[in-house]
Amino acid sequence: MLLFGRLSDLAGWRERAFEPPPASLSALKALIAAEDAALGAALDGPGVQAAVDKTIVRGEAALAPGAEVAFLPPMSGG
Amino acid sequence: MIRLTTQPFDPGGELSGFCAGRTESGAVASFVGIARGEAGAATALELEAYPGFTEVEIAKMAEAARARFSLHDVLVIHRHGPIDPGEPIVMVATASAHRREAFEACDYLMDYLKSRAPFWKKEHGPAGARWIEPTARDLDDIARWD
Secondary structure: OEEOOHHHHHHOOOEOOOOOOOOEHHHHHHHHHHHOHHHHHHHOOOOOEEEEOOEEEOOOOEOOOOOOEEEEOOOOOO | OEEEEOOOOOHHHHHHHHHOOOOOOOEEEEEEEEOOOHHHOOOEEEEEEOOOOHHHHHHHHHHHHHHHOOOOEEEEEEEOEEEOOOOEEEEEEEEEOOHHHHHHHHHHHHHHHHHOOOEEEEEEEOOEEEEEOOOHHHHHHHHOOO
């Protein structure tokens, strides 16, 4: 799982592997929220998008083992 | 061609390469964005990209520009990682049969890159580091094309 921008500053990490891998996006978010409530809230914050294997997903998504999930705060442009 | 790089690049050399061998494109327009120092307030800029995602998203927009403005070719080079004041951050070049399309496509692509491209920008200065979001002006600029 990957965090970008202010989300990685907030979490204090940028990349992490989850073992065993959660089966869905909501299960992954619940795991995170259970250990870091502030980060859990930020992942559901305004403008934060999730990508699974580099494709933006809206709402719930199933996660295959080894899937790469990224949480993207509002993009700032270059 | 879309290229992300953590290394400084030479806009003049890139433009020469982009122009070379064109016999049917009557017009090439280009833009180079340079990191501002803000009179000492910004000591370095850091652009975070998502390699493998950022290029693909920019390529989609380049493809949209190619269709909208009948372009023959598009070049986008974008830095990521730490960037010092005075260094080029971004370069866009567009080739078309006539100048109007090349100018407009270059302007359009820059408005997109400055407001919607998948980068996260952090400015480091004497007062600390802060994440930058698009300005109201950036958002107005991109709205011109809707």
